[in-house]
Amino acid sequence: MAAKDWQKLCAERKEQQLQSIPKEWLIQTPPESQGNVLDVPETCGLLTDRELEITNTVDVDALLGKLALGEWSSVEVTTAFYKRAIIAQQVTNCLTEIFVEQALARARVVDEHLKQTGKTIGPLHGLPISLKDQFSMKGKDTIMGYAGWIGKPAEQDCVLVEMLYDLGAVPFVRTNVPQTLMWGETYNHVFGRTTNPYNRYMTPGGSSGGEGALVAMRGSPLGVGTDIGGSVRIPSVFCGLYGLRPSYERLPYQGAMNSQLGQESISSVLGPMTVTPAGVRRFTRAIIDAKPWNRDPLAVRKPWNQREYELEEHGHGIGMCFAIMWDNDVVKPHPPLIRAMEITKAALEAAGHKVIDWIPHRHLEIYQNTERIFGADGGHDFRADCELSGEPLIQTMSPTEDAHEYALDQPLAKVLLGEPEHISAFKLWQLHKEKRDLRKSHLDYWEATKAVTGTGRPVDAIINPAVASIACPHGTNSDAFYTTMCNSLDLTTYAFPVTFADKELDVKPPPHQFRNHEDEAIYHLYDAEIFHGLPVGLQLIGRTLEEEGVIAMTELVDRALKAHKVA
Amino acid sequence: MAAKDWQKLCAERKEQQLQSIPKEWLIQTPPESQGNVLDVPETCGLLTDRELEITNTVDVDALLGKLALGEWSSVEVTTAFYKRAIIAQQVTNCLTEIFVEQALARARVVDEHLKQTGKTIGPLHGLPISLKDQFSMKGKDTIMGYAGWIGKPAEQDCVLVEMLYDLGAVPFVRTNVPQTLMWGETYNHVFGRTTNPYNRYMTPGGSSGGEGALVAMRGSPLGVGTDIGGSVRIPSVFCGLYGLRPSYERLPYQGAMNSQLGQESISSVLGPMTVTPAGVRRFTRAIIDAKPWNRDPLAVRKPWNQREYELEEHGHGIGMCFAIMWDNDVVKPHPPLIRAMEITKAALEAAGHKVIDWIPHRHLEIYQNTERIFGADGGHDFRADCELSGEPLIQTMSPTEDAHEYALDQPLAKVLLGEPEHISAFKLWQLHKEKRDLRKSHLDYWEATKAVTGTGRPVDAIINPAVASIACPHGTNSDAFYTTMCNSLDLTTYAFPVTFADKELDVKPPPHQFRNHEDEAIYHLYDAEIFHGLPVGLQLIGRTLEEEGVIAMTELVDRALKAHKVA
Structure with missing residues (x-):
């Protein structure tokens, strides 16, 4: 590719991203000088009261409870979080792939299932989930911060995405990363820089920085990041979130894109990022209960161990050190x-x-x-x-x-x-x-x-x-x-x-x-x-x-x- | 080292091995032309009737039962198997390190414990166990088929040996391997070639070929081999044994010597080799129940899963495919x-x-x-x-x-x-x-x-x-x-x-x-x-x-x- 063409390519892709946002979801953005933008979703007027109620429900178990009872439909929950994610995008530049129609179509399927059968699809029924820009989805690019990866749609979903569908979830947006993934900040030539919603002069951390900013803005009830040197934990602590770095291969990485693919000495792992601890536990347990080792040959065949969760080996949680x-x-x-x-x-x-x-x-x-x-x-x-x-x-x-x-x-x-x-x-x-x-x-x-x-x-x-x-x-x-x-x-x-x-x-x-x-x-x-x-x-x-x-x-x-x- | 010196070194070490055998355990060996030597322990006259009874008890659970009840002391069981191992050595050349006094001293400690407390030390109480020439023991060489590794005593026991002691076992002899470990046969310059007791014209396989020949001769009730390309399974099938190749890091390899140490793409694993399946299960479960992950940082934290053993995921063992x-x-x-x-x-x-x-x-x-x-x-x-x-x-x-x-x-x-x-x-x-x-x-x-x-x-x-x-x-x-x-x-x-x-x-x-x-x-x-x-x-x-x-x-x-x- 000729020199400078990459800049054109990036600019086109960024413009395409802008076009993927429904026009009616564009807001009057605060001035650049405004550091803290956390209140924008409340003040910008885009979200209805019910959408604010939904997206302010930070406890994932509570959200899933409402979804399972059909009190809130997945379509309305997904719509509410999508609108808030788009607000977050306009103030922190946290997103990469935006696909509103596809997500809502999925949410309709989920709702229809509950209506027809009276049962949930699975333990993550109806929940919109955001994904770091490594988790490939069929037909979509996985750009992962490289201009050279633009225009190479994935042939299939990665195992995590397959499993999320089986568990009833609604993958609804993908989030920004630094080029190479090997930075504790979030900037690349394609999608630019993600900022921290607590103070945009600051970094949200990285490499799962898009997730950090998005989840902190309540633009997603649960995000999935990855961590090879701190990439879940840095944005979690920089953005006031809970974030788990599991051990190698406890959760299924198969089919996700990565830097240095094939480097297996110190493996990257995937982990959830949320506003309350309920989401971390719910996600981790749901994935493990669904036996990832039947889809990812590297995933550890260790069922969820409830006795370990009850801290049997740690004095049952009493008088610990x-x-x-x-x-x-x-x-x-x-x-x-x-x-x-x-x-x-x-x-x-x-x-x-x-x-x-x-x-x-x-x-x-x-x-x-x-x-x-x-x-x-x-x-x-x-x-x-x-x-x-x-x-x-x-x-x-x-x-x-x-x-x-x-x-x-x-x-x-x-x-x-x-x-x-x-x-x-x-x-x-x-x-x-x-x-x-x-x-x-x-x-x-x-x-x-x-x-x-x-x-x-x-x-x-x-x-x-x-x-x-x-x-x-x-x-x-x-x-x-x-x-x-x-x-x-x-x-x-x-x-x-x-x-x-x-x-x-x-x-x-x-x-x-x-x-x-x-x-x-x-x-x-x-x-x-x-x-x-x-x-x-x-x-x-x-x-x-x-x-x-x-x-x-x-x-x-x-x-x-x-x-x-x-x- | 000057050329040819390695031959002298090997010859000296082999002579030293011969000296480590109690003179009274030397037998009249059959002629080289005799292929099958399996009956030599029965016919050579070295073993008493009781020692034959003990060593012909091929079921490890039965042996452990007698040991736990004190019907047979560890000293007599260890002596019986040691004598038979020395017979096996004289007809198949299956051993490397021979340390009769040390093993018997350990057996005495085990017996004393039972006598004093009325309790076994652990689930492998009193059982002599043979080890492939990789499992380092404090103060002993781990030659592993290399002349250059002669005279380099280990500073400490490897984790497997530590755990065997804690479980009550009596590590009592180490067994031969091929140079490099990367052969399905068993020959090196230090200890020479191990032969198959069913037919000495044939190989016992490798690289755990010393274990194969020894266990087939009933010179050990349970051997531990390693497998990176078949090294437990090849000698097992060549010598009529049961042998398990567990998955990477299920059992603790920490501290054992190896070829290509640091090659972690396809890991060598350790596994038991025995004459009946009871020993394989007993050993594997005993090690896992003792939580090897608290000693070996790579060992998988997966407790023994009895539901998996009951074939819950395989139709409970009925009408399988x-x-x-x-x-x-x-x-x-x-x-x-x-x-x-x-x-x-x-x-x-x-x-x-x-x-x-x-x-x-x-x-x-x-x-x-x-x-x-x-x-x-x-x-x-x-x-x-x-x-x-x-x-x-x-x-x-x-x-x-x-x-x-x-x-x-x-x-x-x-x-x-x-x-x-x-x-x-x-x-x-x-x-x-x-x-x-x-x-x-x-x-x-x-x-x-x-x-x-x-x-x-x-x-x-x-x-x-x-x-x-x-x-x-x-x-x-x-x-x-x-x-x-x-x-x-x-x-x-x-x-x-x-x-x-x-x-x-x-x-x-x-x-x-x-x-x-x-x-x-x-x-x-x-x-x-x-x-x-x-x-x-x-x-x-x-x-x-x-x-x-x-x-x-x-x-x-x-x-x-x-x-x-x-x-």
Whole structure:
């Protein structure tokens, strides 16, 4: 393709996206200078009172209850969320594929089924679900942030989409990602930049940033993202959501598009993102109960384990011992995150649990090993996908190169590791050996905490920040130190919201002794005024393939937090 | 190391092995010309009547019952099996590490525990267990067929050994392997060649060939092998045993030595080998119940699923539909194997099950993809381990290069694929993509059999040969076509004995149209006279991580076979 043609291609595709929006759903958008746009759905006048009631029903179980009883039809629920998603699109640019007619046609089928049989199709009956721009749907492009992927419709649905249909859901929109997927922000040449609805000067995180912005706007009751280095959890904590990173292959990835397809050393996983924990549990359990291993050969044949959900191995949820990792010794978290951990500790103690400190174990080594694996092809995969159209490989998420004093989007990896090196299969095997040793070391370390918990068990779960910062200005989120560990060690991890940044409470501390370039840069990034009012979330880390237990423990922490706020 | 020094090193180590045998356990060995040595333990006079009674107790549950009641002490059981193992060693050369005193000391501890507490240590209380020469034990070498690995004692037990101790077992001997582990026979420069006790002119298979010969001699009630391309199943069928190939990481491999350590595309797995099915179930369940995921970070957190073992998803074991794959369209099985499949079909039909034909699906493609992955380092790992001592990389398992008209140990891979190529990490990822597509294709193909089974389910299990030949002359076993598929697709597979070759019944058919070099060579290899009397086994293939169901289904087939023979 001739140089510059890719820009034309992108512009045409973006125009086509605009055309796919029903004209009557276009609103008067607020001025660009307006940071917080969360109230636009309430104020713009597009949604009826009933549509506002529907879309403000943030509990997925409640929504599904109304749908199952036919109190609300799937057509009206889907219409309501679609309109709100289109509002979200106009203020945060969170969508990619828009297909109103197809979604409503599906919703009519669902409604008809209930009317004819008196029964729901399945446990997700009638629920509109948004999908990150990797989950292929028959006949639609899966552009995934590459100009070169425009105009290549999928021949079939990916397994997740097949299963969602079988479970009664209504996949209704797809959401934006960064080029390559390997950024904790959301920008590409085709669909542009997604912004954070809490403050559009800020990134919603990434790579599932479209989902983060959309779900935060209540433009979708449940979104599905993916996570290979934090891509579900970063947008979840940046946008005030609940988001689960399951273990490798617990949920079916088969048929979804991806970067570095075939890289199986540290696998990307898919996970739900919602406004309340009910949706995370409902989605995860529904998919597992439908036996994904009969459709995805890599999916783990482990039925939902109710005894694990009842925390049989964690003292039945009574008198547990949590550990808080205040700092991973690589980059120091910002003040609002420290306060969120203090709140969580107090809430758990008030609920009768013990909370001890987690001393970090080999974080930098784990991070380095992970980054070397991700870079094992020397960027060949990314460049090849760019070459399809001639678009350049994006080197920064910064809207203006000189926007910030500290080049925070220069990953620490480049300082510590140099440029990624295209290595041999044999060298990759050596990295696997190293990774396996690190996993064993961390597991033994965790098991050894049995000596200090007082419960007779090792620490039940670790709680820490998912990112050292909260949602930050575009181009400044380069930290994946806290998230990556869970991908490398394949630990089930659940991001959850705790509070909001408060300029009175979260004052900037004096400089500490910086451990590295990024620790220093992250310190300087913090400004109590700029970050005021943004969501602050943490992550709860459990064991590999312990989805049931991690969901239950995070729900327990969430209840403790809510009880503590009331008290 | 200077040239030739490796030979001296090997000779010294072999002499040291001989010295580790108590002098009084040395027997008058039969002449080399005697093929079948199975009766030597009964006739050589070393074993007392009680020791013969103990070692002829082939049912592991029965043995464990006596041990738990203290009817037989662990010391006497271990002594009996050790003596018989040493007999097996003298006639088949099946052992590597011999450590009588240490094993007996352990047995004394076990006995003392029962005496003091009245309780067993665990579900494998007092049972001597033999281990393939990969399962490291603190203070002992893990030579694994490499001269260069002599004199490098392990710093700690591997996780399997740790767990066996916790379960009450007595690891008592380690067993021989081929150099590199990547052969279906058993020969290396340090410990030499292991022979098949049914006919020492024949190979016991490999790479867990030491286990095959030892367990067939009743020199161990239960052996643990490993399988990356058939290495549990080949010796199991060649030696008339039951042998399970579980799915990746169901049982804990952590800390065991291996070839190509770090190759995680197609993982080696460990599995039990025994004379009756009870041992396979007992071992597998005991390990899983002990939660290996708390010690091995890669072990799958899937508790033993009793409902799967009760065949809840397979019609509770009533009126099932099995499929027999008579031929994989790559290499045609020998006549005794065809007859074994006919026997199995008749037995299953007599037991009320349906048996249909399995039409092979993309076997050659799967094989080629697998071999390319195994060769992705261009043999670098093997050569590096040879270079440690200067020993040459073994190129053939043939004792004399011109022993056979057809060069059966020239793997078909070399004809079809050329020499292995040292590829890049990126190219390896492309092989993973291909592999994933093949797995998906095979899964969908299997699921689609729902249309023809008449049970409302897909085919419950596939039954086919593990190898196209039965135990064959040394240097002629090059076939891994039937086994490799299960490693590549990660299908749980269980090898089981059916009958013995019979020169009257298993006559050589006229030549068929040969598909390739190996198909032709395997055809010519068959001689009804030579193979007469050797064990004939098959394998039952189930789904990924379906150990419970595959164990139950194979037990069901085994019962049907026994009932059929009686009838």
